[in-house]
Amino acid sequence: MLPLALSIGDPSGIGPEILLEAWLRRDTNGLPAFYILGDPSLLASRAERLGLNVAIAETDPEGAVAHFSRSLPVCPLRNRLHDRPGSPDSANAAGIVEAISRAVQDTMQARAASMVTAPIAKKPLYDAGFDFPGHTEFLGHLSEKITGRKVEPVMMLAGPELRTVPVTVHQALAEVPARLSQDLIENTIRTVAQALSEQFSIPEPRLAIAGLNPHAGEGGAMGSEDAEIIAPAIERLQSEGINAFGPLPGDTLFHARARAQYDAAVCMYHDQALIPVKTIAFDETVNVTLGLPFVRTSPDHGTAFDIAGRGIARPDSLIAAIHLARKLADNRNSVR
CATH class of the missing domain: 3.40.718.10 (Isopropylmalate Dehydrogenase)
Structure with missing residues (x-):
């Protein structure tokens, strides 16, 4: 071996x-x-x-x-x-x-x-x-x-109770809305779905997609990105047979009952993804790079x-x- x-x-x-x-x-x-x-x-x-x-x-x-x-x-x-x-x-x-x-x-x-x-x-x-x-x-x-x-490449933080993926990674928070695009979200989620199936042996992965703004935009009252960028990306992926759902409010996505409903949470920016997984299991969580032609942790x-x-x-x-x-x-x- x-x-x-x-x-x-x-x-x-x-x-x-x-x-x-x-x-x-x-x-x-x-x-x-x-x-x-x-x-x-x-x-x-x-x-x-x-x-x-x-x-x-x-x-x-x-x-x-x-x-x-x-x-x-x-x-x-x-x-x-x-x-x-x-x-x-x-x-x-x-x-x-x-x-x-x-x-x-x-x-x-x-x-x-x-x-x-x-x-x-x-x-x-x-x-x-x-x-x-x-x-x-x-x-x-x-x-x-x-x-x-x-x-x-796509970054995943994988812990014993939670896996999270940031769509944007090393960008300043002020730059995130301009960086987000429907293509970037779709490509990230496709990579995550494939990796969960092939590497994590999850045949039909469930992917919870976080919104960008508070309350996932509150119907446009707190930003338009959730309705205009994230939701169409999710609809496209669902039409391809990927079990992605959202956009979901970030503040209710990571409690125990919510975590039981998905195999990974795809988040819109670095801290939205990394804070919850490191809080739950800092010493057992692993950084995994998806989308490469080899395994890296x-x-x-x-x-x-x-x-x-x-x-x-x-x-x-x-x-x-x-x-x-x-x-x-x-x-x-x-x-x-």
């Missing part, structure tokens, strides 16, 4: 230590085999700093499974990383980007079953010339380069520079991301 490829993320954050902690809990949590694309010296240094007994094995993806039970498999990067917890440094940008790129390549070349990304911070990357808003957009770019086909939290190197970061979301990456890859393969 192929291992999972894990990118190290920003080494100044908690990525290295939650990767170390996840490997230490491999037996307790029944984790599938994985390897890290990172700097073996940095991981050894962070383990020593935290008093963690972790043997590091430099390897390639093909040797990862053989090492996994006894030592943490690490595929070395060409770009070295600096171990300065809590002090983000643009000098690490080349290694961070290399780790992500190589994880994509390994997954696309069937050297890894799927990929899991540790958290990155945007500012150090931007300072080094990184041209993408975040992980999701960069993964879409890499996929297009490899396949030659247009890729429109990630913890739902950021780099946490303020606690990096202190040994208090919890690996729970990363462990959940590893389990989900394995499950989605297996489900995806079973329908091919």
Whole structure:
């Protein structure tokens, strides 16, 4: 069975230590085999700093499974990383980007079953010339380069009790109404419906669609977008056989009885989607990128520079991301 490829993320954050902690809990949590694309010296240094007994094995993806039970498999990067917890440094940008790129390549070349990304911070990357808003957009770019086909990645936050998807992601709230379009909403929902069927093994997914404005526009009294953009998109999708319904008021969409009526909630903007799922299950929620030609998951939290190197970061979301990456890859393969 192929291992999972894990990118190290920003080494100044908690990525290295939650990767170390996840490997230490491999037996307790029944984790599938994985390897890290990172700097073996940095991981050894962070383990020593935290008093963690972790043997590091430099390897390639093909040797990862053989090492996994006894030592943490690490595929070395060409770009070295600096171990300065809590002090983000643009000098690490080349290694961070290399780790992500190589994880994509390994997954696309069937050297890894799927990929899991540790958290990155945007500012150090931007300072080094990184041209993408975040992980999701960069993964879409890499996929297009490899396949030659247009890729429109979609972010999903998947928790044990709730899955949410933002239609607009890294846009300022003031820009969201202008960014929304019927085509964007339709394409997002189609991607979600297909992924739920193929990767999450939900044959006939139910999709609740949130409105943009309070009370889903209150019949036009609180904005026209719900009636003029969102509702027509839903009608078009229903005509295609997709079980999408709404637009629904965001303030009544996430309580327990409402959640029982759908398999995922599609929301109009970032915080509308992320606040409820992180509130319900912050430590167990996973970021999943849909619409890619491979499976990618990630913890739902950021780099946490303020606690990096202190040994208090919890690996729970990363462990959940590893389990989900394995499950989605297996489900995806079973329908091919």
